Amino acid sequence: MSGLLYLIPAALLLGLLGLAAFLWALRSGQFDDLDGAAERILYDDEDR
């Protein structure tokens, strides 16, 4: 049972990392244009 003492914090930490990553993505505007991002990848941008 003593394994719980580090397994639970480890699980929580991983979960928190995921949450933080999502909140960062949201803040940096990655969810603003879901339609455009899907199509944007089809075009080269080397000539810009």
Added chain:
Amino acid sequence: MNARLADQAERNARAPGVAEGLQPYIEAVDGISRLNLLVDGMHCGGCVNRIETALAKEIGVVEARANLTTRRLSLAWRDDENDAGHLMAAAERLGFHVVPFDPEKLLGGDKEAEKELLRSLAVAGFAAANVMLLSVAVWAGHFQDMGPATRGLMHWVSTLIALPAIAYAGIPFFRSALNALRGGGLNMDVPISLAVILSAGMSLFETYRGGEHAYFDSAVTLLFFLLIGRYLDRRARGRARSAVENLTALAARAVTVIEENGATRSVSIDAIKPGTVVLVAPGDRIPVDGEVVEGATDLDTSLITGESAPESVSAGDRVFAGMVNLTGSLRVAVKAVGEGTLLAEIARLMEAAESRKSRRVSLADRIVRIYAPAVHLAALLTFVAWMLFTDISWQVALTYAIAVLIVTCPCALALAVPVVQVVASGSLMRKGVLLKSGLALEQLAEVDTFVFDKTGTLTLGRPELVVDGSWNKDDLRQAAILASASRHPLARALAAMSPGSRTASGVEEVPGSGLRLDTSIGERRLGSRAWCVVEDEDASIDPELWFARAGHDPVRFRFRDQLRDDTAETLQSLQKRGYAVELLSGDRPDAVAYVAKALGIEVWQAAQTPTDKTAYLEGLREAGRKTCMVGDGLNDAPALAAASVSMSPATAADVSQITADIIFQGDRLSGVALAADTARRAHRLVRQNFALAFGYNLLTVPLAMAGLVTPLIAAIAMSASSIAVVLNALRLGWRR
């Protein structure tokens, strides 16, 4: 000079003024200017790429980023190297119409609310997953001799995760519940907030005294499920609304003022005073009420009167804001702007009708008014009964009472409506019907009468040439040569019937009368009866053009505003489903009678002003009828607001689109029948969902009152009922 060239010159003269009107939209910081633009005509990734690439190549541009979802473009450039007018012109050259907008005014708050929900959703999701992980261990421990110390640890860790998560993710519900209570009412969020807070509180107490059962998992998964419903609902509505807002903003224009020295200047509409003289070029919408001081033209008055045939005006005639100038350029002395215009009068009528409409209450809120007191009473009864008839301690009796509140927590009930609305609005949107609010769907399901406007709704709102044998192919070809030089809708319709006809040079347009061309074999005229000197007094209900040339009798081209392809079919299918169908038009009685007869509509009214239309709908309402008004013109807007629910085609006037609850796109009317159908099916599903939710409560409430519900049973029962409700809602998308 050729009429067209004159127009072109006039447009060119205005071009430099455009940049002046832009100033309020530009935000300049540290030498970098920013401008937000709406882009009309951007539909795919290719368009995004073309715009971004082309603008990025312009000198001084530091950022050009287009958003395909909202059809908006954000531009940033170094002030000293380029200017806004130049960049907008670059976008226009690619074939996209761009209009500046103020991001604060469009959707500002809405976007923020959507993000808040998404953040809450993420936090609730994180907490739900982790608390559930710990709860499963505790549940398994009940059967495998988990020691009280380990269980206590699990509960304490759950507490640490759940309490902050509830405090954060519950805010949208708590806030709304508090607002409702302050207003002296109840909404769905009151029982939700109460259940979440009580279950968290009781679990904390149980954890503190080392008890066996904690309901943290119920509280956070409940929040998680509800937030999913809320977020989907908000997103679907936000999209429909932003589409409509974009359309509105695209129409906003600056006004060209003529100063006393004859110079022209582009000015914002807010700065115009009565007495000013403004220039209205052909193709522009008249921005003010006023009197024509110079020029003659044909006006498209359909926005104000619903009349399809253009009206001729010349110096001394009154014109009203909202009419579209078709042929010649006009100088108009301003009599009224803003609040003083006929347009504003219509808007006031509309507001009055809207305020009556805002008293509508959604089905879910009506149910919760009965449901919430019943549940709270059941919990109280449980507590009192256990205290009176048994000798258990008050703490245990309270536990049972709270368990009643937790299992009755209206998870399924709160999901019953939004899930169906999300599925319904999604499936309608894919078919080109935009729902602006979920409430519209509920109202539409109860409608028994459809009232249609004629011009632009049942018809396409543009005239087409009638093939009636009074003219031959050669007449058409010769007339089209003149017609293709004009902007007049009848001339355009004529030219469209003879594709590939060349335009002769030297066609002269006399606004309000017709076209003239001198050829080697004599003069040719195309235009009104008087213009072609026809003495025949045969009255016609349809708009007409006459064509006269030397050596031939004048011939008549008749036009008719054609019905949409599927108008008859749609009206029939509505009537077959038991809806009453009526016609309410501002057009001339003979024209309306003709259409009503052709479509088999028995109840019709003609020559209706906006006030008449509103009064007519109020009359229907007082007679106990639930009406759906379908209309497109500005003259319909007050009537749209007065009806229980309203629809507009996407070609409608901006005001009508804002007023209407539902917008249908494309040239077909079938969207109306489709929306009515979907609304009825959605209504049926909502009722089934309520039945499911109530059935679940009938089953679990007695168990809870008997003190038999443990967190495991609560978790299973609550998830099962929520999933049943969601699956039932998805059936709406499966059929067809």
